Amino acid sequence: MTERKVSRSRSNRRRTRWAAVCGGLALSLTLGLQGVGLQGVAAAADRPVPPPPGRLLAAPAAFLGGIVHPEASPSGANDWSCRPTREHPRPVVLVHATWTNASSDWSMLAPWLKRQGYCVFAPNYGGAPGSPFKASGPVPESARQVARYVDRVLKATGARQVDLVGHSQGGGPTPRWYLRFEGGTDPAHPKRNKVHSLIGLAPSNHGVTASGVGTLTTELGLNPTVSALVGQAYADQMVGSEVNRRLDRGGDTQPGVDYTVIATRFDEVATPYQNQFLTAGPRATVRNILIQEVCPDDLSEHVSLSYDTNAAQLVSNALDPAHARPVRCGVSLPVLGG
Numbered sequence: 001m002t003e004r005k006v007s008r009s010r011s012n013r014r015r016t017r018w019a020a021v022c023g024g025l026a027l028s029l030t031l032g033l034q035g036v037g038l039q040g041v042a043a044a045a046d047r048p049v050p051p052p053p054g055r056l057l058a059a060p061a062a063f064l065g066g067i068v069h070p071e072a073s074p075s076g077a078n079d080w081s082c083r084p085t086r087e088h089p090r091p092v093v094l095v096h097a098t099w100t101n102a103s104s105d106w107s108m109l110a111p112w113l114k115r116q117g118y119c120v121f122a123p124n125y126g127g128a129p130g131s132p133f134k135a136s137g138p139v140p141e142s143a144r145q146v147a148r149y150v151d152r153v154l155k156a157t158g159a160r161q162v163d164l165v166g167h168s169q170g171g172g173p174t175p176r177w178y179l180r181f182e183g184g185t186d187p188a189h190p191k192r193n194k195v196h197s198l199i200g201l202a203p204s205n206h207g208v209t210a211s212g213v214g215t216l217t218t219e220l221g222l223n224p225t226v227s228a229l230v231g232q233a234y235a236d237q238m239v240g241s242e243v244n245r246r247l248d249r250g251g252d253t254q255p256g257v258d259y260t261v262i263a264t265r266f267d268e269v270a271t272p273y274q275n276q277f278l279t280a281g282p283r284a285t286v287r288n289i290l291i292q293e294v295c296p297d298d299l300s301e302h303v304s305l306s307y308d309t310n311a312a313q314l315v316s317n318a319l320d321p322a323h324a325r326p327v328r329c330g331v332s333l334p335v336l337g338g
Helices: 009-033 058-068 102-106 109-115 139-157 171-180 210-219 223-230 243-249 308-317
Strands: 091-096 164-165 195-201 256-264 286-291
Touching: 009 308, 058 102, 091 109, 091 139, 102 109, 102 210, 102 256, 109 243, 139 164, 139 243, 164 308, 171 195, 171 243, 210 223, 256 308
Parallel strands: 091 164, 164 195, 195 256, 256 286
Antiparallel strands: none
């Protein structure tokens, strides 16, 4: 991919955006963080309802909670006695982002989906036990861990298929590797697929540049050094990595899978955001959604998109298109969510 020269005005806008992000995080830490306060329930409402407005500090609160309790399940997730209903026959497996964990990434979406009547599961993968910064290992190994987890969910629930909802790496290369190389799909017999849908929030499809940082480390040959410090997932997600070359060879999709991409134009990690979008191959469907085209004032960036109630309604619509509801566009801020 040929990188364009960034103008001085564009650089100034990027610095301003980063200042706002950092300022928001500093504010959240200064004010002190309350728990997210979302509790899962066993029974679903008669009809799905839009998510309640998020608390201003929900995302940073969950992040800090995930550091303190890195192996905890988010509320509403990992009830191994759950059995799917006729209305929601497929369990939902939430796949977290790089350097996060299930608790820090899914403390809003997991209980909300549980309230709607889904069986919700959220693994920790790609990191050492006790470490709060998971999904840092090699993408192929993480995909194998997700594969084993999905098999466990199918066996426990008796379901034939699951739906995957992922954030960043968890919505992009890891599940796509699982679908293609680790048994998630059967291209010759798509009805035998283990996965019905893949819904990605800011997925790192086709490689990222991290607002130019990744481009710099790639061009300087520093990706192995950086990965030695922060994990192989860093190098695996860069534009032009071997993982991305293998994934993109032969097309973006697998037969029989319904793909949804939810991106934000303010993404500072999975850049350029257009790299997140997929092209449908044979017997697959793709919906590429830029959230600002649905909610023009949505300011979510890469980190906060999993705590954006506007995005949450889009996830619900993708899981159950027959009962899709209009998005009630609310305020969602960088880092803080909403």
